[in-house]
Amino acid sequence: MADLIAEAPTAPPRISGTGSIQVRNLSHVYVGRDGESPALADIDFTVEPGRFVVLVGPSGCGKTSLLMMLAGLREHSGGTILCDARPVTGPDPNRIGVVFQEANLFPWLTALDNVAFPLTLRRVRAAERRRRAQDMLRLVRLEDFASRYPHELSGGMRQRVSIARGLVQDPPVLLMDEPFAALDEQTRMAMGDELLRIWSETRKTVVFVTHSLTEAVYLADEVMVMSARPGRIIDRIQVGLPRPRRYETMSDPRFTALRDRIWRHIRAERA
Amino acid sequence: MTNRAAILLIRLALLATVLLVWEMLPRLGFVEDDLLPPFSEVTSVLFKLLGRPQFQVDMATTALEIVTAFAVAVPLGALFGLLIAESPYAARVFDPLLFFLFSIPKSIFLPMFILTLGIGFWQKVGFGCFSTTLLVLLSTQAAVRSVRPDHLLVARSYGATPLQVIARVYLPSMLPIVLEALRLALIFTFTAVTLAEMYASRTGIGHQIETWGENFMMPQLLAGVLLMSITAIVLNEGIRWLEHRCGAWRT
Numbered sequence: 001m002a003d004l005i006a007e008a009p010t011a012p013p014r015i016s017g018t019g020s021i022q023v024r025n026l027s028h029v030y031v032g033r034d035g036e037s038p039a040l041a042d043i044d045f046t047v048e049p050g051r052f053v054v055l056v057g058p059s060g061c062g063k064t065s066l067l068m069m070l071a072g073l074r075e076h077s078g079g080t081i082l083c084d085a086r087p088v089t090g091p092d093p094n095r096i097g098v099v100f101q102e103a104n105l106f107p108w109l110t111a112l113d114n115v116a117f118p119l120t121l122r123r124v125r126a127a128e129r130r131r132r133a134q135d136m137l138r139l140v141r142l143e144d145f146a147s148r149y150p151h152e153l154s155g156g157m158r159q160r161v162s163i164a165r166g167l168v169q170d171p172p173v174l175l176m177d178e179p180f181a182a183l184d185e186q187t188r189m190a191m192g193d194e195l196l197r198i199w200s201e202t203r204k205t206v207v208f209v210t211h212s213l214t215e216a217v218y219l220a221d222e223v224m225v226m227s228a229r230p231g232r233i234i235d236r237i238q239v240g241l242p243r244p245r246r247y248e249t250m251s252d253p254r255f256t257a258l259r260d261r262i263w264r265h266i267r268a269e270r271a
Numbered sequence: 272m273t274n275r276a277a278i279l280l281i282r283l284a285l286l287a288t289v290l291l292v293w294e295m296l297p298r299l300g301f302v303e304d305d306l307l308p309p310f311s312e313v314t315s316v317l318f319k320l321l322g323r324p325q326f327q328v329d330m331a332t333t334a335l336e337i338v339t340a341f342a343v344a345v346p347l348g349a350l351f352g353l354l355i356a357e358s359p360y361a362a363r364v365f366d367p368l369l370f371f372l373f374s375i376p377k378s379i380f381l382p383m384f385i386l387t388l389g390i391g392f393w394q395k396v397g398f399g400c401f402s403t404t405l406l407v408l409l410s411t412q413a414a415v416r417s418v419r420p421d422h423l424l425v426a427r428s429y430g431a432t433p434l435q436v437i438a439r440v441y442l443p444s445m446l447p448i449v450l451e452a453l454r455l456a457l458i459f460t461f462t463a464v465t466l467a468e469m470y471a472s473r474t475g476i477g478h479q480i481e482t483w484g485e486n487f488m489m490p491q492l493l494a495g496v497l498l499m500s501i502t503a504i505v506l507n508e509g510i511r512w513l514e515h516r517c518g519a520w521r522t
Contacts, residue, residue, distance in 0.1 A: 117429065
């Protein structure tokens, strides 16, 4: 482990616990109709337990693909992905929870049953399932909406249910694929604060993909900037801004400087 | 008064008006009795028919044909629908043929059923089955395609086994469309069987209706039509009620 830390000199001291992610030499070649095209190349990074890492990059750079590979939901052509020193070879809900762009709740289940869905698959007893799902709904402050169906909830509430579902098995890692992209700006900002509160209470390792540079800097301990296709990590930016972050944080000159730095990378990649 | 109660009331009023007009037209002499007997006469003929043993045999025959055809067609159509929906190759091969079969009037195939199965129970069942299987097949395909890939991804990300994916994602996603298809399938079987009976048969309600029609026995003919309409409505509403109960989450 020591040499892994040495590779990322800007990383802060390790937090003890589980939920580390190590990606070594990851690459992916997409084989389509017109032959092969490299999608991801030389992806190499470590995420320490409990860190909040945000992936940004120009459209089509493969950040969502990378996240799906971390989740074990997509194949990669080369390199390895380790979660707590064990390789990720397929979906493993005990180690990794996933929150998707659209909340993707099952419309035929209530909020409570949606949260309990992963436990249902594990054949956890009904009473236990109910208790844990209720705990999670309390965590995302939706305990009063347990018996509602998804179509009776707002977009933000649906995404909170989805987060609760991602956390119900208490995995040390939570992967989030543009979870707030479909929400309006006000809801989005409120959800950012909500997520940071949940994160500070649960101390999960979070890898979060977004298009929004403001959201990236606001949420992250570290922002990883990806290049255009084939996606590489071209910059890793430590966001040293104090927590808890507030609305005022966004007008901090350091905040704007960090956002500008990301934007310069992305502008160069888009050109 | 709620909106739904108002609609129900208007519907009932409309029905009453139609029946009243039906009753009054022949009674007031606007229409010949022989052409359109009054509603009350038709109803009394219907009740007399219902009490007649021969007519009860006819009803039982038709009912048995419908149930048999339905019971064969639904699993058959569902099975082939699933197979075709799960294989893009099969879908591309069979879809044009299926749509062709679906879009032409099925009754032109009736002579073939008579030639192969004779005039009897299996000819009606065969034709009803043929007509319904197609519908179930196409609906099943639609139902499978209505399963959202996002939902499958979610299930996979939480480690669902293939069986769990079928039970917890495919089936609930497909349920509303499947129930809708069952409702239509029952109505399809009903009309196909009676059509086959009217075309060539010695028994059954359809056969009776055809005979009365040919002999211009209007009270009996209209009584038969009334009976068939009521049966169709009851079947339809029965499955609708089931749909409503199972698909509460659908808005």
